[in-house]
Amino acid sequence: MTANTIQTLTSDFESFVNKTDENVEFWLARDLQHLLGYTKWDNFKNVILKAKTACEVSGHDIDDHFAEVGKTIEMPKGATKEVDDLMLTRFACYLIAQNGDSKKEQIAFAQTYFAIQTRKAELIELRLLENERVQTRQKLVETEKELSKVIFEQTGGNQNFAIIRSKGDQALFNHTTAQMKAKYKIKDTKPLADFMPTILLKAKDFATEITIHNTKQNGMKTESQISTEHVVNNKAVRETLISRGITPENLPAEEDVKKVERKLHTEDKKVLKNVDRLHKGTTK
Numbered sequence: 001m002t003a004n005t006i007q008t009l010t011s012d013f014e015s016f017v018n019k020t021d022e023n024v025e026f027w028l029a030r031d032l033q034h035l036l037g038y039t040k041w042d043n044f045k046n047v048i049l050k051a052k053t054a055c056e057v058s059g060h061d062i063d064d065h066f067a068e069v070g071k072t073i074e075m076p077k078g079a080t081k082e083v084d085d086l087m088l089t090r091f092a093c094y095l096i097a098q099n100g101d102s103k104k105e106q107i108a109f110a111q112t113y114f115a116i117q118t119r120k121a122e123l124i125e126l127r128l129l130e131n132e133r134v135q136t137r138q139k140l141v142e143t144e145k146e147l148s149k150v151i152f153e154q155t156g157g158n159q160n161f162a163i164i165r166s167k168g169d170q171a172l173f174n175h176t177t178a179q180m181k182a183k184y185k186i187k188d189t190k191p192l193a194d195f196m197p198t199i200l201l202k203a204k205d206f207a208t209e210i211t212i213h214n215t216k217q218n219g220m221k222t223e224s225q226i227s228t229e230h231v232v233n234n235k236a237v238r239e240t241l242i243s244r245g246i247t248p249e250n251l252p253a254e255e256d257v258k259k260v261e262r263k264l265h266t267e268d269k270k271v272l273k274n275v276d277r278l279h280k281g282t283t284k
Helices: 003-015 029-035 041-057 090-098 105-155 159-173 177-184 198-217 223-243 257-283
Strands: 025-028 066-074 080-088
Touching (some): 003 105, 025 029, 025 090, 029 041, 041 066, 041 090, 105 159, 159 198, 159 223
Antiparallel strands (some): 025 080
């Protein structure tokens, strides 16, 4: 397959992509039929049936990837006709390509094209999730700094913050901080929160925000009062999570958020270098 052929096919496939109101990409089966070199709809329908079977076997809902729609086509003498069509996700297109006639140049191209596009989407989704976790962890750091400040202002002691935070952890996890570190196999010097999944970081942050608000609002002056408040708030958040089928201490640990942050920073620097290189190339 020549470079020119690859460029042409890439342009063809990308020119027929559509997007839903939710910004989800899809291709229409009638368009894909011609892109893949099938002249007869009935022959292409057989490939679609095989792809649907593969979709079901892989554990995916067929209706999520092969949505039936109608399409109006032009007939001779200005007449029109309504024909069956399908909205196909990127995954559906990939399955169709995998079940098509691999001797067709278009099929061979599509098998690679949709595999790469699917992988790109997975990588983008992963990066977004990692970025959200990093930002949530940073937010918790700021919230805990605020709680530490409030505790010092109210009680006159910095050492009370560590005690109160530890009691909050025990209320949220029904385990001590040390027990959770042992469960997660975290070094004593590492913060427990650096290994929490995003949902627990948000839960912990929410409970801490409530403690700050009520400590100020009710003029709490002792470690005992603020500890009790923080425990009550973490227990309430724990009960909410459990009522939705989420037991905090049973969620697995995730990669050290500091490592994730460094990885994202490195990737950003690479992107900036590439952009800078392209910019220099266009200004020569």
